[in-house]
Amino acid sequence: MHAPGTFTIQATDGPSRLGELHTAHGVVRTPAFMPVGTLGTVKSLCPQDLKDASAQIILGNTYHLYLRPGDDLVARRGGLHAFMGWDRPILTDSGGFQVFSLSGLRKLTPDGVEFRSHLDGSKHFFTPEKVLDIQRNLGSDIMMVLDECVPYGADHAYTEKSLVLTHDWALRSRENHAPGRNGQLVFGIVQGGFFKDLREQSAEAICSMGFDGHAIGGLSVGESTAEMYELMAHTAPLLPADKPRYLMGVGKPMDILEGIGNGIDMFDCVLPTRNARNGTLYTSRGQVNIKRAEFKEDDSPLDPECTCYTCRTFSKAYLRHLYVAKELLSYRLNTIHNVHFFLELARGAREAIAAGQFAAYKARFQAVYPSAPQE
Structure with missing residues (x-):
């Protein structure tokens, strides 16, 4: 029995990798697609439908579950697995993308981000530490750190300044959660917008922090497919080969296959369910x-x-x-x-x-x- 976080490569075909990621709720064979269950449900499906389709792992969202029904309530129900009747792995996003997409309803500070709920306008404050605390309450197998997802078109100066914040938050997240604690894994997120030098800078910083896996964030935010593929191909090889690589929120069929062809292991997208x-x-x-x-x-x-x-x-x-x-x-x-x-x-x-x-x-x-x- 391998410890949670163990990642092994079984075969390669060029940069493409066949792997196994061990979690507290089972093994995820990669490359893997994760259906999105934002509010603790993959819309219109029950867990048995997902098992019938051979789903290995699903995704939940920290921002949405924090607001409704509340992570404390989920914790009192035995965690998200018990609450929604799903006994396989769960990855939870940090909620950063949702918070930053609120634009006028949020205010960024070095400590974290203040935002207003899209449900009732109530004020809340996310810090890197609080985001992990929420995910610990949810009991997810893979937790994502809080980062700033810069909008498409942001210039080099803004994106570089944003990286300072993202890297500081990542370090605070790492210090908040020791490796292997509660069997929950933590993934760091590489940002850097559409600037290759900043992607390299971000990868070097994030990958030096000892995370259990690494994600590429900030793609599929309005760029052309050609731009996305170019940045994907540039960034993926910068991530450690002995840990899982996750491309966040990218999910057209050819985008997934292009990602796999560049050595990426995990994918999620709302496209299949929304469409x-x-x-x-x-x-x-x-x-x-x-x-x-x-x-x-x-x-x-x-x-x-x-x-x-x-x-x-x-x-x-x-x-x-x-x-x-x-x-x-x-x-x-x-x-x-x-x-x-x-x-x-x-x-x-x-x-x-x-x-x-x-x-x-x-x-x-x-x-x-x-x-x-x-x-």
């Missing part, structure tokens, strides 16, 4: 907009190559009917499928790396998801 509710579905043949009239009398499954409950059981005609009628079952069936697709994307990547066939695997998806880097 499911908007009727945009991912298939082995490309994206499908299920509301289109062409599916009105289409009795074929959404994706004949998919083994999820939705594709095994229902036709495109029925899925279109549910969506057009605004039936709640539409959200559930669409989300079951999209989450399954993204988890299968990661599982297939693991198999391809093990077989030394990752480039061919990526090329197959590029043919049906011909996204950037052209744009």
Whole structure:
């Protein structure tokens, strides 16, 4: 039995890695996609749906759970695992991205960030220490440190000044949580905007602090796909090879495969669940907009190559009917499928790396998801 935080590489295929991360609630085989369960639920799904789709780990959000229902209440219920009936690993974001996206409702200081709740306008103050205390109450397996996510377009001077704050907060976070305490892991976050020298500076500082893993933050914030891929490729090799690498909030199918091709191990994004509710579905043949009239009398499954409950059981005609009628079952069936697709994307990547066939695997998806880097 390996201690939480143990990370081993089983195989490589170029920069791509096949690994295992041990946590207090089980092993996460990487590359891994983490469905987003912001408020202690992956929207419209129950834990059994996630297990049926072979989800290994899900993500919760510190900011949202702190405001509602409150981390103290969750702690009294035995932690987030017990509260939501999920016995596999959980990663919790620090809430930093949510706080900084509040713009006019927050005020930044060297000590932390003051903000007003988007729910009722009440005032709150997050420090690096408090953010970890909240996550300890939640009982997450992987905790993220508080950082400043600079907006896209921020200039070099602002971004450099922001790094001083992010690095100071990371150091305070490290001092607040000893390695292995309560079996909870802590990941540091590399920032630096879209400046390669600052990404290098940030990676050097964060990776010297002894975190259990490292994340690349500040991407997918409005930049072109070409810019994102360039920064991803530049930053990933700066992170230690013997610890997990996590690309935060980036989640189109080709973005994930591009990340895996650059040696990144963990991914999360709201795209599969949000787009499911908007009727945009991912298939082995490309994206499908299920509301289109062409599916009105289409009795074929959404994706004949998919083994999820939705594709095994229902036709495109029925899925279109549910969506057009605004039936709640539409959200559930669409989300079951999209989450399954993204988890299968990661599982297939693991198999391809093990077989030394990752480039061919990526090329197959590029043919049906011909996204950037052209744009």
